[in-house]
Amino acid sequence: MNVLIQGGGRGIGMALAERALAAGANRLFVTARDPQAAPAHSKLAHSKLASDDRVTFLPLDVTDEASITAACAQIADSVPQLDRVICTAGMLQQGDIRPEKRVADLRQDNLLHLYQVNALGPVLLARELWPLLKGDHKLHFAAISARVGSISDNRLGGWYAYRASKAALNQLMRTLSIELARVNPNGCVATLHPGTVDTNLSKPFQGGVPAGKLFTADHAADCLWQVLDRLGPEDTGLLHAYDGSVIPY
Ligand SMILES: NC(=O)c1ccc[n+]([C@@H]2O[C@H](COP(=O)([O-])OP(=O)(O)OC[C@H]3O[C@@H](n4cnc5c(N)ncnc54)[C@H](OP(=O)(O)O)[C@@H]3O)[C@@H](O)[C@H]2O)c1
Numbered sequence: 001m002n003v004l005i006q007g008g009g010r011g012i013g014m015a016l017a018e019r020a021l022a023a024g025a026n027r028l029f030v031t032a033r034d035p036q037a038a039p040a041h042s043k044l045a046h047s048k049l050a051s052d053d054r055v056t057f058l059p060l061d062v063t064d065e066a067s068i069t070a071a072c073a074q075i076a077d078s079v080p081q082l083d084r085v086i087c088t089a090g091m092l093q094q095g096d097i098r099p100e101k102r103v104a105d106l107r108q109d110n111l112l113h114l115y116q117v118n119a120l121g122p123v124l125l126a127r128e129l130w131p132l133l134k135g136d137h138k139l140h141f142a143a144i145s146a147r148v149g150s151i152s153d154n155r156l157g158g159w160y161a162y163r164a165s166k167a168a169l170n171q172l173m174r175t176l177s178i179e180l181a182r183v184n185p186n187g188c189v190a191t192l193h194p195g196t197v198d199t200n201l202s203k204p205f206q207g208g209v210p211a212g213k214l215f216t217a218d219h220a221a222d223c224l225w226q227v228l229d230r231l232g233p234e235d236t237g238l239l240h241a242y243d244g245s246v247i248p249y
Contacts, residue, residue: 002079004029007088009038011199015221021049031060062089062121072128082132087122087143099159111161118165123172134183140228145191177237193241194220
């Protein structure tokens with residue numbers, strides 16, 4: 001099994017990279033904006049599972065299209081097909097960017113930046129990796145979305161940019177699922193909700209999380225990996241939660 005974890009340098013992505021090795025991946029490609037500085041780089045260097053050149057770290061920033069093209073070209077030079085791709089890039093706040101509580105907080109540049117980071121990476125990767133996705137091999141092409149990206153589930157409001165960018169991600173992946181089905185009958189495209197997970201992204205917002213509902217990254221990765229294991233082509237184009245349920249868009 002050849003696996004790509006985009007954003008596998010830390011957080012849920014790092015746990016997914018370790019999960020992929022434990023599942024016996026022959027080749028594992030892990031991307032991060034600065035791979036040498038990513039926690040996964042030192043962690044996997046000390047892992048027995050990562051020996052024998054199974055793991056390749058590549059730089060990739062989803063806001064830099066040239067870096068997507070370059071990383072995918074290196075993958076295409078190394079393997080003829082990919083069996084599992086999981087894209088994890090996501091941000092909620094950073095520097096001056098904060099999740100908006102009210103319409104007065106909206107700023108065009110922040111809205112656009114979250115859209116670029118949260119929504120666009122997976123389909124640009126799919127474009128570059130298309131020859132490795134085509135065929136009749138079993139394939140899971142997934143991106144980590146979020147329940148708050150569900151339009152029908154939106155009863156609280158707020159978090160305009162994050163919600164809208166994850167809703168856009170869901171729509172882009174749904175559209176991809178239809179096209180991919182024409183070139184790989186055994187492919188499954190999925191967006192995934194990991195639950196509330198103890199990572200840098202959720203740290204400032206963990207206060208109201210009920211006891212037992214804040215997952216470790218390892219637990220979330222285990223759940224998501226198993227969800228993907230159970231999905232086939234008949235499940236393509238949907239948003240799946242960590243517990244296997246389907247979240248309506
Ligand atoms: N934690 C939660 O409770 C929760 C809940 C629902 C959904 N999610 C989603 O889960 C995903 C993973 O988040 P996390 O919780 O693991 O948070 P995290 O530890 O902050 O990780 C964020 C990931 O996004 C990557 N990333 C950010 N900006 C990027 C860019 N411009 N280009 C490429 N990669 C970029 C980071 O890569 P670098 O190493 O390059 O920085 C990192 O791998 C996100 O999509 C998030 O929206 C998380």
